[in-house]
Amino acid sequence: MHYRKINGDTIYLSPMDKTTESPLMAKWLSEDRDIAFNNGFYTRVFTDAATDQLLDRFASGPAQLSIYTQASDEFIGQISLFNIDPYSISCTMGIYIAEPYRGHGYGSEAMKLMINHAFDYLRIHCIHLEVMDDNDKAIKVYEKLGFTQCGAYHQCRYVNGHYAGVVLMELINPKV
DSSP states (O other): OOOOSEEOSSEEEEEOOHHHHHHHHHHHHHHOHHHHHHTTGGGOOOOHHHHHHHHHHHHTSTEEEEEEETTTOOEEEEEEEEEEETTTTEEEEEEEEOGGGTTSSHHHHHHHHHHHHHHHTSOOSEEEEEEETTOHHHHHHHHHTTOEEEEEEEEEEEETTEEEEEEEEEEEOTTO
8 A cells, every 4th residue: 555655746755565566666677677787686586575575675764665656646666765874964865767657757856855855854964876877867867956976986887798887976955
């Protein structure tokens, strides 16, 4: 069962519902080359049991939410804050939008909702994220949301036959 925890214009964020989301996530994790290569999942086989374990781990965090469309209540992805550091009051953000729903602004809207939630309710000071250095579309989206590049890991991931780099980005709470 899911419910509208954080509402946006075209999407809403809901606590994870493993019973309905796990079969779709298993399919996405197994078939979507972007998610597989960008997150190191390309060497893993995602059975139903493996997907359930992964979602259990995701759902145990303080801000792991599923993304649903407002119009049709369709599950389209997940967004999370993890590695929350209570001393520096920082965290890492991750997002996944299923391939058929990319390019429609759902990811940007989900990130805006989560950023507001992090800054206004969780009192986070800084949000970090990592993105593959050749993912120009994602980097532009993150920059439009206010993230700035703050570093890089060069040739740190072996992806599809070559080594690729990762860009580190951050967003400082402007309200502090």
